[in-house]
Amino acid sequence: MGSSNSSVNNIPNAQELMQETGFSAAHILRLHERFEFLDKHKCGQLRPQDFGAVQELALNPIGDSIISAFFSPGQETVDFASFVRILAHFRPTDRNQSRDGAQQEPANSSIRKLKFAFQMYDQDRDGKISRAELLQVLRAMLGIQVTEEQLQSIAERAIQEADLDRDDAISFDEFRKSLEKVDIDHKMSIRFLR
Amino acid sequence: PRSCPPGRTRGLLLLMVLVFLEGSVLPLGAASSPDVTHQANSDNHIVKEAGHNFTKKPFPVLSLDYHHIQAPFEISLWVLLASLMKLGFHLIPRLSGIVPESCLLIVVGLLVGGLIKLAGEQVPPVLDSRLFFLCLLPPIILDAGYFLPIRPFMENLGTILMFAVVGTLWNAFFVGGLLYAVCQIQPGNPSILHQLELLPCLLFGSIISAVDPVAVLAVFEEIHINELLHILVFGESLLNDAVTVVLYHLFEEYAGVGSVTVMDVFLGIISFLVVAVGGVLVGAIYGILAAFTSRFTSHTRVIEPLFVFVYSYMAYLSAEMFHLSGIMSLIACGAVMRPYVEANISHKSHTTIKYFLKMWSSVSETLIFIFLGVATVEGPHNWNWTFVTVTVILCLVARVIGVVGLTYVINKFRIVKLTTKDQFIVAYGGLRGAIAFSLGFLLNKDHFPLRDMFLTAIITVIFFTVFVQGMTIKPLVELLAVKKKQEAKRSINEEIHTQFLDHLLTGIEDICGHYGHHHWKDKLNRFNKKYVKKCLIAGERSKEPQLIAFYHKMEMKQAIELVESGGGVKLPSAMPSAVSMQ
Numbered sequence: 001m002g003s004s005n006s007s008v009n010n011i012p013n014a015q016e017l018m019q020e021t022g023f024s025a026a027h028i029l030r031l032h033e034r035f036e037f038l039d040k041h042k043c044g045q046l047r048p049q050d051f052g053a054v055q056e057l058a059l060n061p062i063g064d065s066i067i068s069a070f071f072s073p074g075q076e077t078v079d080f081a082s083f084v085r086i087l088a089h090f091r092p093t094d095r096n097q098s099r100d101g102a103q104q105e106p107a108n109s110s111i112r113k114l115k116f117a118f119q120m121y122d123q124d125r126d127g128k129i130s131r132a133e134l135l136q137v138l139r140a141m142l143g144i145q146v147t148e149e150q151l152q153s154i155a156e157r158a159i160q161e162a163d164l165d166r167d168d169a170i171s172f173d174e175f176r177k178s179l180e181k182v183d184i185d186h187k188m189s190i191r192f193l194r
Numbered sequence: 195p196r197s198c199p200p201g202r203t204r205g206l207l208l209l210m211v212l213v214f215l216e217g218s219v220l221p222l223g224a225a226s227s228p229d230v231t232h233q234a235n236s237d238n239h240i241v242k243e244a245g246h247n248f249t250k251k252p253f254p255v256l257s258l259d260y261h262h263i264q265a266p267f268e269i270s271l272w273v274l275l276a277s278l279m280k281l282g283f284h285l286i287p288r289l290s291g292i293v294p295e296s297c298l299l300i301v302v303g304l305l306v307g308g309l310i311k312l313a314g315e316q317v318p319p320v321l322d323s324r325l326f327f328l329c330l331l332p333p334i335i336l337d338a339g340y341f342l343p344i345r346p347f348m349e350n351l352g353t354i355l356m357f358a359v360v361g362t363l364w365n366a367f368f369v370g371g372l373l374y375a376v377c378q379i380q381p382g383n384p385s386i387l388h389q390l391e392l393l394p395c396l397l398f399g400s401i402i403s404a405v406d407p408v409a410v411l412a413v414f415e416e417i418h419i420n421e422l423l424h425i426l427v428f429g430e431s432l433l434n435d436a437v438t439v440v441l442y443h444l445f446e447e448y449a450g451v452g453s454v455t456v457m458d459v460f461l462g463i464i465s466f467l468v469v470a471v472g473g474v475l476v477g478a479i480y481g482i483l484a485a486f487t488s489r490f491t492s493h494t495r496v497i498e499p500l501f502v503f504v505y506s507y508m509a510y511l512s513a514e515m516f517h518l519s520g521i522m523s524l525i526a527c528g529a530v531m532r533p534y535v536e537a538n539i540s541h542k543s544h545t546t547i548k549y550f551l552k553m554w555s556s557v558s559e560t561l562i563f564i565f566l567g568v569a570t571v572e573g574p575h576n577w578n579w580t581f582v583t584v585t586v587i588l589c590l591v592a593r594v595i596g597v598v599g600l601t602y603v604i605n606k607f608r609i610v611k612l613t614t615k616d617q618f619i620v621a622y623g624g625l626r627g628a629i630a631f632s633l634g635f636l637l638n639k640d641h642f643p644l645r646d647m648f649l650t651a652i653i654t655v656i657f658f659t660v661f662v663q664g665m666t667i668k669p670l671v672e673l674l675a676v677k678k679k680q681e682a683k684r685s686i687n688e689e690i691h692t693q694f695l696d697h698l699l700t701g702i703e704d705i706c707g708h709y710g711h712h713h714w715k716d717k718l719n720r721f722n723k724k725y726v727k728k729c730l731i732a733g734e735r736s737k738e739p740q741l742i743a744f745y746h747k748m749e750m751k752q753a754i755e756l757v758e759s760g761g762g763v764k765l766p767s768a769m770p771s772a773v774s775m776q
Contacts (some may be wrong), residue, residue, distance in 0.1 A: 178687035
């Protein structure tokens with residue numbers, strides 16, 4: 001795809017983004033097209049309302065959390081670079097990657113993926129998933145089909161199981177430990193992004 | 195803590211088993227030959243009666259009438275033999291660690307066959323193809339299908355299909371073609387090998403190339419490798435049935451004619467699709483019927499397990515009736531019905547189904563291996579050094595090349611690539627078994643004069659793979675430090691987070707505008723929840739979210755464990771005080 005290279009250059013900071021996230025030129029192009037599709041007002045930034053164009057997100061129980069994950073705390077818009085950086089977390093892990101110590105951990109490593117998921121639970125960014133935050137997620141996923149009492153029992157059970165230092169909240173390490181049997185590289189990767 | 199030293203007890207038990215063996219072998223052998231003695235007795239009776247009409251003979255207080263119960267008695271003896279063997283092996287601790295059970299069972303079969311032959315009786319045709327395909331194979335496949343781990347199976351379906359379809363085709367043609375080439379050389383020294391034409395060779399190749407689910411199950415069960423490798427090899431062994439069925443019928447049909455046209459090949463491909471898809475469809479239909487039936491069983495809980503077994507067996511028979519893939523039908527039936535049936539049936543029925551399936555499949559598996567041993571002694575054999583050795587070598591070479599080549603292609607499409615270690619295990623795990631033998635046995639001797647040679651070669655390959663590969667795979671797994679199977683217990687955290695991640699990935703896929711794996715899975719789940727569950731699950735449970743069902747199951751399990759460990763009434767203070775169980 002030689003021609004795409006020239007159009008990639010139309011995108012600001014394309015080379016930098018490719019370097020940082022590991023996406024190929026074709027991917028950056030595709031993501032840019034998608035970004036422009038969502039950006040109805042053509043202002044180069046996305047607002048939460050713009051994500052409404054994706055109809056399936058409305059049916060998703062945690063759709064709102066996903067949308068807000070794209071926006072850094074306090075910010076109301078997201079530009080293309082941040083959009084790509086978030087999506088870079090879902091690139092399949094490169095097993096054979098060799099990094100020198102100075103380089104930052106790549107966005108699609110297992111740890112970064114887990115961190116992204118953790119931050120979606122931990123809305124107030126205090127580094128721990130409190131009982132209330134867990135309840136919020138459970139409520140979103142299980143909806144109205146379940147009584148409050150059942151939700152409480154499940155949340156209680158979950159914290160009891162995972163909380164090793166007995167501080168009544170789940171820290172990142174405890175979160176990681178409870179998911180050690182799950183193949184994160186496989187579970188949190190999209191084939192489309194290679 | 196035993197009163198007598200353990201060694202003596204074990205020795206005594208072994209002695210009992212051997213004596214029983216000896217005792218049971220003779221009736222087995224005697225039963226197969228026509229009951230000459232009984233005939234003679236009845237003849238005498240008739241002569242006597244003719245001579246002395248209405249002579250009152252003394253009332254027989256005790257009489258022997260073996261013929262009356264012969265067939266069921268024989269069957270029961272065989273089953274009992276198989277079960278006692280299984281018991282016996284586990285009493286010898288070191289042996290069961292080194293040698294896989296399947297090898298020991300074949301050896302037992304050889305012994306039994308040998309004893310029968312020594313006793314001068316005719317060995318019963320135990321591995322009769324009808325008996326094998328209609329009675330021995332279905333329980334094993336149903337057990338595998340009902341408890342098939344759906345998630346890893348679906349996630350790796352592409353890889354599994356590649357190995358099953360392309361891999362088996364490659365094996366069949368490679369082995370068949372090269373075997374024909376080898377048989378044609380040595381023009382100066384004409385042997386019976388020259389009679390062998392191309393199509394019978396290809397037929398032989400297709401019989402011998404299929405990885406056997408029974409052998410794979412038997413060996414892999416003991417080595418506990420990680421889920422991915424297990425599902426790859428096992429899934430391949432199940433799905434290659436469709437390919438084998440088509441190739442077998444195709445070559446068998448045209449071996450008589452002697453040539454295959456392009457049209458036939460084209461029809462063969464269509465036939466493959468029909469066989470595979472048709473088999474799955476038949477299974478799915480019966481699965482849905484079973485699920486629907488189970489919706490109404492709340493008042494007659496006792497016969498619930500029966501529906502599962504009967505519907506599955508009928509799915510298998512129906513598929514076999516149309517020459518579709520019976521194995522795929524059975525797998526589809528079990529996998530489709532399971533989530534709905536389990537939501538409907540009682541806890542006791544669930545346990546019943548689980549243990550009946552495990553029991554039947556275990557006995558079946560044991561019997562199959564013993565019968566393999568017996569059938570080997572029986573023959574018919576026609577040993578040809580060239581043919582047999584070339585076959586064994588070609589099978590190995592074909593398997594290795596096939597796996598390596600396919601992995602190279604597959605890795606381009608996989609998220610988690612297959613490493614060299616994985617490839618080695620997949621290649622090494624390609625065991626052949628009783629299905630190959632039964633298919634060979636089915637061949638018509640008139641059409642295939644070299645059938646005996648085929649059978650001998652098949653048996654040699656089976657023995658080689660089961661003994662050599664079966665015995666060495668465990669130390670090799672240790673040596674290569676292959677990842678082992680992780681403990682099955684799933685925590686509630688895992689369940690919550692996995693569901694969360696599913697939703698997350700679906701959302702990300704939607705944002706990217708990419709209709710991938712998660713998107714379709716989500717759509718299927720939603721369809722399932724909205725329409726299917728309402729039809730097939732009784733009452734309130736149709737609306738129960740998966741997480742709640744999982745939570746209930748966990749709580750139940752914990753409660754049972756608590757009672758079994760003697761905990762009983764006292765609940766630890768950390769447990770939630772109110773668990774609402776609907």
